[in-house]
Amino acid sequence: MICITNDGSSTIFLPDFNEYYHSKYGAVSESAHVFIKNGFYFWKKENPNKKYCNIFEVGFGTGLNAFLTYNESKLILDTKLMYTSVEPYPLKLSEIHQLNYSKKLDDNDKIFNFIHDSKWNSPVQLSKNFTLTKNITTLQNFNIEMNQDIIYFDPFCYRVQPEMWSKKIINQIVNSMSKYSVFVTFSSMNILFDLLKDLKLNVEKIPGPNKKKKMIRAIKN
Numbered sequence: 001m002i003c004i005t006n007d008g009s010s011t012i013f014l015p016d017f018n019e020y021y022h023s024k025y026g027a028v029s030e031s032a033h034v035f036i037k038n039g040f041y042f043w044k045k046e047n048p049n050k051k052y053c054n055i056f057e058v059g060f061g062t063g064l065n066a067f068l069t070y071n072e073s074k075l076i077l078d079t080k081l082m083y084t085s086v087e088p089y090p091l092k093l094s095e096i097h098q099l100n101y102s103k104k105l106d107d108n109d110k111i112f113n114f115i116h117d118s119k120w121n122s123p124v125q126l127s128k129n130f131t132l133t134k135n136i137t138t139l140q141n142f143n144i145e146m147n148q149d150i151i152y153f154d155p156f157c158y159r160v161q162p163e164m165w166s167k168k169i170i171n172q173i174v175n176s177m178s179k180y181s182v183f184v185t186f187s188s189m190n191i192l193f194d195l196l197k198d199l200k201l202n203v204e205k206i207p208g209p210n211k212k213k214k215m216i217r218a219i220k221n
């Protein structure tokens, strides 16, 4: 079910799980804060000389994080982005067409639709410096390539999907991260904080998006 969040951007609500794909206080503002500002731009600031950036996302969903990252890649021409995502339950085209991200974000090149129309399970070059690979699979069944620079950890929350926040999964992800890479998520849960700390990452709780007080960011040393 499509609904409109407080910043005017749309998201999806799953009544059976009482769960939204994004914050009901603002889908675009949440993604922009958690993943773009505190993930992508934080990594860029810490690694100004890196010319390649591997981004791995858990939960492709509406494609909003991929779309926002693509938009930023138009401004950061000195870095080639390889964006890989996993999604076991792709949305129907009829749902995607009801999302208003293209309209809200002046998508003159019609890239949002292109992102969704592009094929699964193989790399698609969206521009000179942005390559997208969407994989139809669960994270559990996916072999994450090594040397990830940024992790966008965006599964459903612990209440809905506790298995995604387990030691096994977090270990799998952290193993794929390169030195000085950055892990970001909307969650501020202590279970996750402690797991990341036990794996020797530098973990912090930083201000969250919209009305959310905190989110987690962790850096691999």
Ligand SMILES: C[S@@+](CC[C@H](N)C(=O)[O-])C[C@H]1O[C@@H](n2cnc3c(N)ncnc32)[C@H](O)[C@@H]1O
Binding pocket: 020, 021, 022, 031, 058, 059, 060, 061, 062, 063, 064, 065, 086, 087, 088, 089, 137, 138, 139, 140, 154, 155, 156
């Ligand atoms: C919070 S929503 C996605 C948000 C998405 N990044 C976006 O901007 O729309 C979580 C996503 O994780 C997907 N998901 C569920 N189980 C998964 C699994 N085992 N592995 C990877 N993704 C999963 C869901 O289908 C859903 O699309």
